[in-house]
Every structure is written in C-alpha cells, then in structure tokens.
Amino acid sequence: MAKYLLGLALLAHCYVSPPALAREARDADIVFVNGRIYTADPKDSVVAAMAVEGNRFLAVGSDNDVKRHIGPRTQIVDLGGRFVSPGLTDAHLHNEGGGPGVDLSAARSLGDLLTAVSEAVKKAPAAAIVITNSDWHEAQLREQRVPTLAELDALAPDTPVVLVRGGHSFYVNSAALRMFDINSDTPIPFGGQIGRDAASRLTGEIIGTARDLVRLPAPPPLSEADLVRTQQKMNSYGVTAVRIPGIYKGDLKAAYRLMRQMADEGTLTLRYTVYLPGMNLQSGAEARELVESWGGTPDEGDAWARIDGIKIMVDGGFEGGHLSEPYVEPYGKGGRYRGIETIAPARFADIVTTMNEIGWRPAVHAVGDAALAEVLAGFAGVDARTSIRDKRWTIEHASLTNPALTQEMRRLGVQVSVQGHMYLAGPIVERYWGAARADRNTPIGAYLDAGLLVAGGTDAPVIPANPFWELYFFASRNTISGKAYGMSQRILSRTELLRLVTINFARMIGEEQSRGSIEPGKLADFAVLSDDFLKVGAERIRDMEALATYVDGRLVYRSPRYR
Numbered sequence: 285m286a287k288y289l290l291g292l293a294l295l296a297h298c299y300v301s302p303p304a305l306a307r308e309a310r311d312a313d314i315v316f317v318n319g320r321i322y323t324a325d326p327k328d329s330v331v332a333a334m335a336v337e338g339n340r341f342l343a344v345g346s347d348n349d350v351k352r353h354i355g356p357r358t359q360i361v362d363l364g365g366r367f368v369s370p371g372l373t374d375a376h377l378h379n380e381g382g383g384p385g386v387d388l389s390a391a392r393s394l395g396d397l398l399t400a401v402s403e404a405v406k407k408a409p410a411a412a413i414v415i416t417n418s419d420w421h422e423a424q425l426r427e428q429r430v431p432t433l434a435e436l437d438a439l440a441p442d443t444p445v446v447l448v449r450g451g452h453s454f455y456v457n458s459a460a461l462r463m464f465d466i467n468s469d470t471p472i473p474f475g476g477q478i479g480r481d482a483a484s485r486l487t488g489e490i491i492g493t494a495r496d497l498v499r500l501p502a503p504p505p506l507s508e509a510d511l512v513r514t515q516q517k518m519n520s521y522g523v524t525a526v527r528i529p530g531i532y533k534g535d536l537k538a539a540y541r542l543m544r545q546m547a548d549e550g551t552l553t554l555r556y557t558v559y560l561p562g563m564n565l566q567s568g569a570e571a572r573e574l575v576e577s578w579g580g581t582p583d584e585g586d587a588w589a590r591i592d593g594i595k596i597m598v599d600g601g602f603e604g605g606h607l608s609e610p611y612v613e614p615y616g617k618g619g620r621y622r623g624i625e626t627i628a629p630a631r632f633a634d635i636v637t638t639m640n641e642i643g644w645r646p647a648v649h650a651v652g653d654a655a656l657a658e659v660l661a662g663f664a665g666v667d668a669r670t671s672i673r674d675k676r677w678t679i680e681h682a683s684l685t686n687p688a689l690t691q692e693m694r695r696l697g698v699q700v701s702v703q704g705h706m707y708l709a710g711p712i713v714e715r716y717w718g719a720a721r722a723d724r725n726t727p728i729g730a731y732l733d734a735g736l737l738v739a740g741g742t743d744a745p746v747i748p749a750n751p752f753w754e755l756y757f758f759a760s761r762n763t764i765s766g767k768a769y770g771m772s773q774r775i776l777s778r779t780e781l782l783r784l785v786t787i788n789f790a791r792m793i794g795e796e797q798s799r800g801s802i803e804p805g806k807l808a809d810f811a812v813l814s815d816d817f818l819k820v821g822a823e824r825i826r827d828m829e830a831l832a833t834y835v836d837g838r839l840v841y842r843s844p845r846y847r
Contacts, residue, residue, distance in 0.1 A: 334350060340807055413444045414446070441459065445460055450601060475627075476493035524811070527793065530595030556590070595647050596635060598648060605624075640670065704755075710769050740789075758774070759774060812830070
C-alpha cells in the first residue's frame with residue numbers, strides 16, 4: 285500500500301511540475317494572427333501572431349502558440365499576412381509641422397514660393413509682418429535656392445517679410461531689416477551670423493542667435509489641441525513615441541505640463557521624452573538655475589511623459605555648423621567662415637561638469653566636426669574624474685566626424701541621435717560645405733560599425749516628420765533631388781535599419797526593458813505597415829504608410845485603406 289501511495293505521489297508530481305500544464309493560459313484581450321511580425325528582440329525574430337492583455341504583450345509566437353490565449357471575450361484580428369513593426373519612433377522632433385504663417389510646403393519652384401508670399405502681402409493689413417511657417421526648404425524648389433533680397437523687395441517693398449527656414453535661419457526683406465534696425469553696422473552677436481555678399485552688402489539671411497534681432501510676434505498660447513494635432517499626425521505615420529529636445533511649439537514647460545495632465549486624463553496617444561531647453565546656457569550656474577526654474581528631477585515622469593535631460597547647443601545648422609576647415613560658401617568672409625560656435629569650450633566644460641554633479645544628462649546639438657571635437661573634449665574632462673559610460677550622454681546630429689572623433693565617442697560610450705536631413709537638403713549642404721564633406725555627412729554606417737548606440741529621427745519641422753523618408757535615405761543615401769551622398773554609409777540590413785526607430789530609441793532613453801520591441805511583458809505599442817519592410821525594395825520605403833497604429837494596446841489610428 286505504501287508503495288502504491290508513493291507511486292501516486294510521484295505521478296502527481298510529474299503531472300503538475302511543468303508550468304504550462306500547471307495553469308491555464310490567460311485569456312488575451314486581443315489576439316493578432318496570420319501576420320508577419322518583426323519583434324526587434326535580440327534574435328530579430330519574425331513571428332506570425334501576438335496576444336495583447338491590457339496595455340502589454342501577453343504572448344508572441346506561432347498562430348498555434350498564441351491561439352491558446354483566445355477566450356470567450358477575446359477579439360481576434362486576422363492580419364492577412366501584413367507586416368507589423370514595434371511602434372516607430374522619432375528621436376529628435378520639435379514639431380510635427382512648421383507652425384502658423386504662410387504655408388510653403390507645396391512650393392516646388394521659386395515662382396511658387398514668391399507667389400504664395402506675394403498673395404499674403406496683398407492681404408496683409410497695414411503695419412503687419414508677413415511670416416511663413418518652416419514647412420519648406422530650398423532643396424524642394426526647382427532652382428535649389430532661396431529668394432534673394434532683391435526678389436523679396438520687389439514683391440514687398442514696404443511690408444516686412446520673414447521667411448522662416450528650419451530652426452536656424454530667417455530670410456528677410458529690406459522692410460524687415462529697417463523695422464528691426466539691422467544694417468551694415470549692426471554688431472554680430474556671439475553664436476550668430478548676418479549674411480553678406482562678396483561686396484559686404486546684406487543679403488537678408490539671419491542665422492543662429494542673430495535671429496533674436498528679428499522680434500517676431502509671440503505665438504498663441506499652447507493648448508491641448510496643439511498636442512492632439514501632434515499625436516494625430518505622428519500616429520498616422522505609425523509613430524508611438526518621440527524625443528523633444530528643448531523646443532516644442534514655443535513653450536516646452538507649458539507643453540510638458542499639458543502632457544502630464546493629458547497622461548493623467550488618459551488622452552495621450554503618443555509617448556513623449558522631453559529635454560529641458562538649455563540651448564542658450566553659458567555657464568554651469570545657469571544650468572542650475574534652469575533646473576530650479578523647472579522644479580523637475582532627472583527621469584521624472586512615466587512612460588507617457590518623462591524628462592530625460594537637458595538640451596545644449598554648441599553650433600548652428602548646416603549654414604552654421606562649426607567646421608575645422610572653412611565653408612565653400614564664404615558669407616562674404618573671403619573663405620574664412622567656419623560656422624558658428626555658440627558656447628566657448630571652457631564654458632561648455634563648466635556646463636557639463638555641473639550637470640554631472642547635479643545628476644542631469646546632456647543631449648548636445650553638434651553638427652560640424654569642430655563642434656563635435658569640442659563636445660567630446662568636454663565629455664572627456666568629466667569622464668576623467670568619473671566615468672560617463674552608461675549614463676546615456678547623447679550627441680544630437682553628429683553630422684561630420686573623422687575616425688579619431690568616432691573612436692573617442694566609442695571610448696566614452698556616447699549615444700548618437702541622427703536624422704535624414706540630407707534627403708531634403710543634400711544639394712544645399714554641398715553648396716555650403718563642398719562635395720567631399722557633403723558626401724561624409726551623417727556617417728551612420730561608421731557609427732554603427734564602431735558599436736555606438738544610434739537612433740534615428742527627423743528633426744521636424746526642419747524636414748517633414750515622415751519616418752519613411754528618413755529610413756529611405758539611410759537605406760539608399762538618395763535625395764529628393766536625385767543625387768546620392770555617402771553610398772558607403774548605406775544601411776543594407778533591414779533589421780538594423782528598423783532597429784534605429786524601435787528598440788534603439790528605447791535604449792537611448794533607458795526604457796528598453798519596458799518597450800521598443802514586441803516581447804511578452806512589454807508595452808503594446810506597434811504599427812501595421814503597408815509593405816513588408818524586411819523585403820520591399822529600397823525605393824518603395826519612402827512611400828510606405830502606416831495602416832494602423834496601436835499605443836498601450838489601443839487602436840489610435842486606422843488608415844481608410846485598412847480593412
């Protein structure tokens with residue numbers, strides 16, 4: 285009898301031991317089957333099905349594996365073979381659009397642009413300033429240039445006109461120069477530039493900190509509707525999370541308060557990671573004051589809206605990136621123009637030293653190679669006293685480097701946020717920097733080969749917020765004008781390309797354990813795409829679309845084409 289009871293006990297033990305048999309599979313809220321789902325897990329797995337419970341992935345695998353989680357109340361979605369990606373992201377976004385003002389986004393020639401501005405001038409009331417939004421770039425125009433001062437004066441001799449181009453330049457007419465008292469004797473502020481031609485005459489181009497001389501009307505107060513517009517636009521691209529480095533529709537502090545409020549109300553459909561606006565900092569003391577004025581702490585917030593660091597700038601954009609060798613375009617300086625240095629090296633070192641002391645991480649805008657060298661020297665000074673590796677210090681753009689600088693980035697463990705600017709601006713960069721440096725712009729392949737953590741973004745509204753344009757450029761190095769730049773820097777691996785805007789983003793913000801890939805337990809953020817990203821030809825990438833976007837397990841966008 286004892287042997288019999290012992291046998292039953294052993295049999296019972298064997299029966300209940302495996303966890304899969306010991307308990308019933310949990311029912312999912314939604315099960316997706318018959319798909320081609322790229323998970324972005326460490327093995328770059330592609331599976332057929334996934335289950336979502338609440339706001340997280342419950343199971344991922346084959347149809348049969350996941351169907352175990354179908355219960356009486358489970359919604360079943362047949363993907364019909366469609367491709368699913370983890371939610372796409374934008375690692376450097378300021379605004380989904382270029383703001384109010386004359387819309388030049390549809391202009392494809394200088395004539396189109398001048399006509400749009402002329403019509404606005406005719407309708408403008410007396411004493412008004414005509415301002416454009418920044419949803420345009422001269423690279424989209426047939427002539428590949430901006431209007432001259434004479435052309436703007438011809439259509440608006442008395443009405444001030446300000447063309448807002450990207451985040452670094454204004455182009456103004458003579459009436460605007462008079463209104464803001466800018467003339468040949470105006471001192472050029474540190475970190476700025478007032479454009480002149482070879483004869484030292486003003487061209488109407490105002491760059492960097494010199495834009496502060498152009499006192500534009502204050503934008504309307506930020507509202508919840510502004511955030512709703514942003515999230516609706518980004519969700520329509522399959523984007524589920526963004527980084528906001530320092531600037532968002534005028535008032536980032538007000539925006540962050542609104543983000544937190546909307547998160548509490550459950551009305552956010554886009555995840556925000558915010559960096560305090562330290563673009564004008566000139567000392568460590570000012571960095572402390574900025575932090576105190578915000579009253580926040582590093583890593584404050586949650587998965588919907590969080591603070592991750594402070595945005596700093598050490599140079600300008602392509603027209604003001606600080607280079608080690610002079611520009612081809614001299615700005616009337618006879619071949620002596622090397623761009624803009626917005627923070628002197630000693631001041632920058634003071635800022636990052638202070639930030640490290642008070643526990644904040646920098647995200648530093650550096651376009652030119654001289655700017656990158658300045659940033660890395662400042663970082664290295666801090667690292668010599670206490671390692672910055674694994675602190676997620678980030679360089680934004682890093683457009684121009686050299687092998688020594690890249691290796692220093694690797695040594696320090698620096699992250700890099702890169703953008704597809706060249707897709708739109710390639711010919712203009714070539715005009716500023718020359719063909720050789722334009723070809724070396726945004727060397728994403730070199731950064732990946734060096735083992736750096738790289739995430740991709742758009743820098744919208746400098747270029748449109750469409751992530752597929754950026755991914756197309758990284759895959760092909762082709763531009764909207766037809767010329768290719770830096771073919772050796774193409775990313776040929778589609779999984780490596782897609783990781784730039786999925787799991788790499790999550791790693792960049794320190795959230796890779798909870799999002800960025802389709803794995804059980806992670807937040808259920810994903811997008812159904814129009815094409816199989818892993819198989820489609822490179823030329824098709826720029827025209828891809830999101831058919832559906834899910835954030836936190838909820839459908840937040842559905843294309844009219846998706847059935």
